[in-house]
Amino acid sequence: MKYFEIIGFLAAILTTVAFFPQVIKVYKTQNTQSISLSMYIVFSIGILLWLVYGFYLNSLPMIIANAITLVSSIYILYMKLKHK
Amino acid sequence: MKYFEIIGFLAAILTTVAFFPQVIKVYKTQNTQSISLSMYIVFSIGILLWLVYGFYLNSLPMIIANAITLVSSIYILYMKLKHK
Numbered sequence: 001m002k003y004f005e006i007i008g009f010l011a012a013i014l015t016t017v018a019f020f021p022q023v024i025k026v027y028k029t030q031n032t033q034s035i036s037l038s039m040y041i042v043f044s045i046g047i048l049l050w051l052v053y054g055f056y057l058n059s060l061p062m063i064i065a066n067a068i069t070l071v072s073s074i075y076i077l078y079m080k081l082k083h084k
Numbered sequence: 085m086k087y088f089e090i091i092g093f094l095a096a097i098l099t100t101v102a103f104f105p106q107v108i109k110v111y112k113t114q115n116t117q118s119i120s121l122s123m124y125i126v127f128s129i130g131i132l133l134w135l136v137y138g139f140y141l142n143s144l145p146m147i148i149a150n151a152i153t154l155v156s157s158i159y160i161l162y163m164k165l166k167h168k
């Protein structure tokens with residue numbers, strides 16, 4: 001794997017796992033007050049499109065990263081709606 | 085431009101503009117309580133790597149989308165640290 005490909009993989013991993021602490025914080029505190037509802041609506045749609053695009057490119061890293069991020073994003077969105 | 089490329093562009097646009105409502109909400113409310121600090125630290129590093137990767141691939145959409153997202157992410161991170 002070329003050196004720079006590692007940077008791409010690292011970027012995908014970091015921007016995917018980045019949402020885990022937010023999921024945990026929302027789960028523990030049940031507090032979503034300062035989280036933007038429209039951010040997670042727009043972001044979830046965008047991630048869904050990245051997932052579709054990943055299938056189109058047949059890119060496993062894109063499919064895995066965006067599938068995981070989609071689950072995190074929809075959970076935060078669900079909690080935001082639940083505590084509105 | 086092939087039909088599916090539009091999906092990639094839309095995904096990039098949505099996951100970039102998604103952060104604007106969160107930036108505006110944080111700016112207006114000055115409240116970052118339910119926002120995860122570690123999310124935005126990890127996410128900012130990840131976006132920075134996507135930006136580097138975009139330069140490596142010489143991909144203007146990746147460079148533009150990630151540069152804008154980086155500014156949003158660092159602003160939210162700054163406000164989180166400021167109101168810790």
